[in-house]
Amino acid sequence: MPLHTRHLENRRKREGFWLRTPRELVCPAGKSLKRTTHYKKDDTWLYAGRVRDCQPCPRKSMCLPAKSKRRFVQLSDFEPEFNRACKTNNTRRHRRLMRRRKICVEGVFAHLDQLGFRRARRRGLDRVQVEGLIVAFTHNVLKATSLAMGPRSGAASDRSGIDSLSLGTWIRPGAA
Numbered sequence: 001m002p003l004h005t006r007h008l009e010n011r012r013k014r015e016g017f018w019l020r021t022p023r024e025l026v027c028p029a030g031k032s033l034k035r036t037t038h039y040k041k042d043d044t045w046l047y048a049g050r051v052r053d054c055q056p057c058p059r060k061s062m063c064l065p066a067k068s069k070r071r072f073v074q075l076s077d078f079e080p081e082f083n084r085a086c087k088t089n090n091t092r093r094h095r096r097l098m099r100r101r102k103i104c105v106e107g108v109f110a111h112l113d114q115l116g117f118r119r120a121r122r123r124g125l126d127r128v129q130v131e132g133l134i135v136a137f138t139h140n141v142l143k144a145t146s147l148a149m150g151p152r153s154g155a156a157s158d159r160s161g162i163d164s165l166s167l168g169t170w171i172r173p174g175a176a
């Protein structure tokens with residue numbers, strides 16, 4: 001799961017903080033921040049430290065923004081999932097799969113763009129799904145045809161495995 005840059009920035013801002021319980025967040029100095037407000041729009045909880053804990057803290061200059069008397073931290077309802085995604089995203093296997101995805105899947109999307117399927121033309125979930133199936137069928141037929149015929153002379157093959165074909169030119173001249 002790729003993480004949005006907003007989530008990555010938010011994670012860097014609260015490095016060293018950890019959840020002791022769902023209602024209590026612990027700062028790097030060992031002080032507790034209590035869960036206060038839930039923001040439905042962002043699916044996050046606000047954790048607030050006490051003024052009496054934050055003011056005498058030796059890490060105050062690094063931790064608190066200017067003119068702030070205490071620390072506030074927002075955590076997503078999906079924090080465990082974000083943590084798991086960060087661990088997964090840093091593995092060698094994940095990097096290999098993302099490289100493979102760029103080569104295989106993105107090539108297919110680029111080919112579908114060339115065929116004119118940039119966006120859905122129908123409205124409604126069922127109709128868009130049918131249109132997607134037709135697009136996938138078209139792509140697979142073109143791919144099977146190009147594999148059966150072999151590469152055309154002078155045609156460059158793209159990364160999706162389909163020779164530079166368009167809907168009107170997929171039959172080899174003289175093969176009809």
